[in-house]
Amino acid sequence: MSTPFAIPLTDVAVPEQDVRAVLAALDRGWRANGPLTRDFEEAFAAWHGRPAAAAAAVSSGTASLHLALAALGIGPGDEVLVPAMTFVATAAAVRYVGATPVLCDAVSPERPLLDAADAAARVTARTRAVLPVHFGGYPADDVALRALCAEHGLLMVEDCAQAVGARLPGGGLAGTAGAAGCFSFFSKKQLCAGEGGAVLASDPAVAARVRELRESGVPQTFSDAHAALASSRLTRLAGAIDARRAAVRAYRERLAGLAGLTLPFSGADVELSSHFAFMVILPDRAARDAARAGLHARGIQTTWYPALTMFSEYAGGPRLPRATEFAQRHLVLPLSSSTTTERVDAVVTALREVLAPSS
Numbered sequence: 001m002s003t004p005f006a007i008p009l010t011d012v013a014v015p016e017q018d019v020r021a022v023l024a025a026l027d028r029g030w031r032a033n034g035p036l037t038r039d040f041e042e043a044f045a046a047w048h049g050r051p052a053a054a055a056a057a058v059s060s061g062t063a064s065l066h067l068a069l070a071a072l073g074i075g076p077g078d079e080v081l082v083p084a085m086t087f088v089a090t091a092a093a094v095r096y097v098g099a100t101p102v103l104c105d106a107v108s109p110e111r112p113l114l115d116a117a118d119a120a121a122r123v124t125a126r127t128r129a130v131l132p133v134h135f136g137g138y139p140a141d142d143v144a145l146r147a148l149c150a151e152h153g154l155l156m157v158e159d160c161a162q163a164v165g166a167r168l169p170g171g172g173l174a175g176t177a178g179a180a181g182c183f184s185f186f187s188k189k190q191l192c193a194g195e196g197g198a199v200l201a202s203d204p205a206v207a208a209r210v211r212e213l214r215e216s217g218v219p220q221t222f223s224d225a226h227a228a229l230a231s232s233r234l235t236r237l238a239g240a241i242d243a244r245r246a247a248v249r250a251y252r253e254r255l256a257g258l259a260g261l262t263l264p265f266s267g268a269d270v271e272l273s274s275h276f277a278f279m280v281i282l283p284d285r286a287a288r289d290a291a292r293a294g295l296h297a298r299g300i301q302t303t304w305y306p307a308l309t310m311f312s313e314y315a316g317g318p319r320l321p322r323a324t325e326f327a328q329r330h331l332v333l334p335l336s337s338s339t340t341t342e343r344v345d346a347v348v349t350a351l352r353e354v355l356a357p358s359s
Contacts (some may be wrong), residue, residue, distance in 0.1 A: 006299035007343060010188045011336040018232045025228035033057065036224035040231045044198055047234060048173050048181075053204035056211045057196060057222035057230075061161040061184025064197035065093035067220065068157055068180040069129070071199070071209035074099050078128040081154075083114035083140075084307045084314075084323035086133040090159050091308055094131070102127070103308055106323040107141075109281060110264045112330070115322070116144035123148075129155040134163030134174050137190070137244075137276035138269055142177040143170040155179045162276035164191045165241045169272065175200045185230055190244070190274050190337070191237055193230035196222045240337035244275035247339040251278050254348040260287065260355045264330070278335040280351075285328040292331055294354035300347055303332045 025036050037057050045055040058064050074080060076098035082091050084103040091101035104119045106112040114132045130149060132140035140158075149156050156178025160166070164183050166174040175181020181200040185193035201207040214220045233240075248270055252263055262281040265273070282288040292302050307327035308314045333347055 004299075005296070005301035007301065007334050007347060009301040009303055009332065009334050011338050012187055012192050013338050018229055021228040021232040022225050025225045028224065030224040032223055033221045033227070034224045036231070037222050037227040040222075040227040040234070041198070043231055043234055045200065047237070048176055048200055050176065050200060051204055054201055054207050056199045056201070056207040056214065057227060058198065058210065058214050059220040059222060060195060061182065061186060061189075061197040062089040062093060063214070063220040064161075064182035064184070064199045065089065065131075065157070065159060066096045067210045067213045068182050068199045068201070068206070069093060069097045069099070070213055071201075071206045072129070072155055072157065072179055074128055074155075077126060079124060079126040080157075081114075081119045081122060081127060081130040082308075083131075083133050083135070084309050084320045085112040085135060085305070085326055086159065086308065087161065087305065088308065088311065089161070090131060090133055091314070099128070100126075101131075103314060103317055103320060105318075105320040106326055108322050109326040109329060110262060112136075112264065112323060112326040113138060113140045114145070116141055116148050119145075120148050120151075123152050123154075127152065127154060129157055129179075131157050131159055133159040133161075134166050136279060137163045137166050137274040138265055139163065139166045139168050139174050139272055142168045146170065146177060149178065157182065160184075161186075161197070162189065163274055164189065165237055165274035167272045174274070176202075178202065180206060185226070188276070190241060190276060191230060191233055193226045193233070196226045196230060198222075241274045243337040244335060244339070245270065245273070247335055247341075247344055248273075248275050248278050250341055250344045251333065251335075251348065254344065255280065255351070258352065258355065261351075264326075275335065277332045279330045279332050281326070281329045282331060283329070288329055288331050291351065291354050295347075295350055298350045298353070300350055301334060304330055305332070
């Protein structure tokens with residue numbers, strides 16, 4: 001797809017290996033989910049060290065959240081603890097099953113992940129689950145969240161839509177800490193199949209229930225063509241994440257100490273993350289918007305993510321200042337598995353120009 005930007009926010013390389021895999025799938029005649037989908041589910045589960053029956057492929061990351069919650073019995077009258085700093089689908093999936101999302105604050109503007117202490121303060125008799133988001137590919141504190149779940153008898157469902165391949169602080173890969181991990185294979189994600197998602201369940205019976213639900217009512221299935229593409233790219237996923245991490249290290253090295261700019265997360269976090277996005281923090285929203293306009297004028301695409309508190313539907317809830325502050329101040333710079341050092345240098349040079357004080 002063409003873009004007016006010389007340096008787009010992300011880029012997806014599709015080598016001949018992927019093309020051949022999809023064409024072969026189409027030649028086999030399966031248009032919906034079939035044997036290649038089952039093969040992918042088994043490979044995806046194995047990649048995470050889980051039994052073959054633990055994974056269920058679905059139509060999107062949103063569907064993975066929706067069907068995981070449904071398969072776990074979350075429904076009307078239940079509350080689910082959700083971070084305010086997330087894509088809106090996290091809370092929407094809770095509402096799809098008739099439950100109520102309870103928004104929680106971030107640890108800090110420099111660490112925009114679910115604050116386990118804030119979540120603990122919002123537990124009620126109706127709370128059934130906590131839904132941490134590994135935002136930007138950076139894992140939430142699974143150790144503290146597991147303790148919270150154990151104390152209150154809660155289920156943990158991980159939103160790994162931006163975090164396939166991330167490593168948890170407590171050990172293991174994102175998606176293996178609780179009852180279910182929910183993944184997205186949308187075009188910007190580390191494991192890109194164009195569309196699609198998956199549920200990885202600790203209990204294979206939950207994955208089996210997801211497979212039943214995906215065929216019921218409005219189909220939320222994964223096609224064999226998408227499965228073929230995902231399987232082809234799964235063989236290169238570790239290397240793709242390594243490439244993203246190398247680009248992030250280059251960014252951080254070149255931007256360290258730049259006046260007017262803060263780098264969220266730590267060096268240790270960089271080693272755990274699978275790097276869906278590279279984010280920087282500006283002093284305030286006006287400075288962020290000005291920097292964004294300056295980069296766009298130089299042909300560099302950026303974005304930012306609103307906190308759920310910024311949507312009218314959730315505006316009447318708690319303030320959650322740390323998540324809101326991060327949302328107003330952060331900027332996402334270009335990053336993909338094909339981001340070169342030369343491209344990092346070009347973005348950094350442009351950002352330095354934009355942030356340079358006026359003479």
